[in-house]
Amino acid sequence: MVMGLNLRTPLQIATLACGFAVAVGMSPSVAADDVLVIGAPLALTGGLADEGKKQQDVWKLWLDKIEAAGGITVAGKKMQVKFVEYDYQTDGKRAGQLAEKLVTDDNVDVLMAPFGSGHTKIVAAVAERYQVPMLACVASSVSVYDQGFKYLFGTLAPNTGMTESMVEFFKAKKPDLKTVAVYGKDGVFPKAMATALAASAEAGGIEVVYNELYAADTMDHSSAVSAIKAADPDWVYMTGYTQDLILGRKQLAELGVTSPIITMVTGPAYREFTEGLGSLADGVTSATWWHHATAYTDAVGPWSTTASFYEDFKTAFGSDPDYVHGSCAAAADVLVNAVQTAGSKDKAAVRDALAATDILTFYGPIDFGDNGMNQGREMPIIQVQGEAVKVLYPAAIADADLAMIK
């Protein structure tokens, strides 16, 4: 049983109803045949504003590349690409409403899902109802994809693959690894990751000595951290969003937890995590769906190599791209590839082309399974070492060895 009082939410809805909602972007009426219109409800304000901005930024970069090439070629003719974006203000219900507007008012040809498994689940229901193909680039929970939807496809790999490879890797690096404490946020993605890790650990012969969830509005972890300290695990595995993980890592240190391995999913994948923790971030491990150190070549789309995407991104934004940027740009590549394969914007044909997708992008291979999730991914394990984020696994792209926290 979870209950939280966040006074903003109900009143936000009331305000939205009164017309405070702000829509951004274009609002075309009926799209011409030579224009591929992509609809995207984005969290540009509210709690997920940073993540929504990442999606918007990388799609802008992607669109610039497409426009520089004069558009995309479909059935021998040039086709332009346009995005229609609305700010859903990090309100899941609003995301669903705007997705419906994108489909019925703006007549978009395809949808891009917003950030996170929870909101993707909401928008996916709309896409399915109207039979509009939808690409989800930041949703990895299997529970999003196990609803029997035919029009939903995701570029992230399932969470379970991430936890199994992590257990295997840590056991190989630390053979005396016997116990783990699992502490996860009660949200769609963090809960799925915590559950998957606990299952993978037990299957891998590691005893789970603490396994609890925390509620969404938790602003203190001291009681949980004290219980973890009493259990004295070799490995602490915590999931949540960046602000939760910053607080959790700080309290682990303050309350004397000395486990040699601390994993925070997906903390170190974000620059905000290391900046918010300073030296306390050192040694924290995580898994991520993509790292720019990967080196794919001969990829489809405007970036034929991982390096070329990295260079363009660095030039445009002055910082390193993370998995959100990589996955979302690749989702756009996949979409264009499907339209080209289908030879038109016909939604059913594009859907079938997406289902048959088996391509290599700069982000890695994309091969959708029966449930629409990408099956073709080997996910890196990363660790903060000093001020840098190093790749520990897979061996092909590793640039450091696992360092224990002292």
Place this chain on the structure above:
Amino acid sequence: MDIVQILLNGIVLGSLYACIAIGFSLVWGVLNVINMLHGSFIILGGYLTFFAWQYFGINPILALPFIATTLFCLGYVLQYFFINKVVTAPVLTTLTLTFGLDMILYNLMTVFFTATPRRVTLDLGTLNIGDLYLPVDRLLGMGLALCLTALLFLVMRVSKIGRAIVAVRMDRQAATLMGIRVNHVYAITFGIGAFMAGAAGAVFSMVFPVTTNLTGVFLGKAFVICVIGGLGSVPGALIGGIALGLIESIAGYTIGPQNAITVGFVLMLVLLVIRPSGIAGVKGYE
């Protein structure tokens, strides 16, 4: 020893909760205004402290008086020029106005500062006594809560403005007839609430990540603490905060962190039924 650590965790956390609630309780109790801006005031105080530290190297403790005073001025202006226009209207009107103002402030902060969690990484360490661990920054927050409570208590009891605030709360018309400038007193009161929020934000910038995501959480906590501790009583916020902190800490350890917040709400509901004025509230303020 575990239980001692849990109790200490709860008391220290409760003191931080009290920091959140003191200003909110004052404004609600005296002005009968449910200040929906309160959570955003705390986060604004946190952001200002963070930027003062990041760009000018100012220690959060040194910055605290300036940040809190800045928030006081902001609160005074908002009350004097906006909320005073509707302060005698039903509580839903003032709630809607402060909610609208909060939406503006919240989104301005998100636009200009982004929702990226930021923290003053000035880790002050931990006081270690045997097997007990007490984070210094939280102890500092506890000290601040106690000082603010004592200061506010004294201001309300012995100062001229404090007596004027109490008089206005008791009978606005009589206070006007006695020569009290009611609108000014309202603005001062709201300003004090914002001052408390700014001070809490300055300390919180070292303890919690500062992000606009937390404004609603802070507001929710303030609401619960006021109901538990009681309105119209300065020590009520402190008592309510510590009570909530202890309950959440014990519940988190014994029945799991997932249920800790729920237990706090159950306590609030029970109190609403059996003692609507709260643990230390003043009758007539419920």
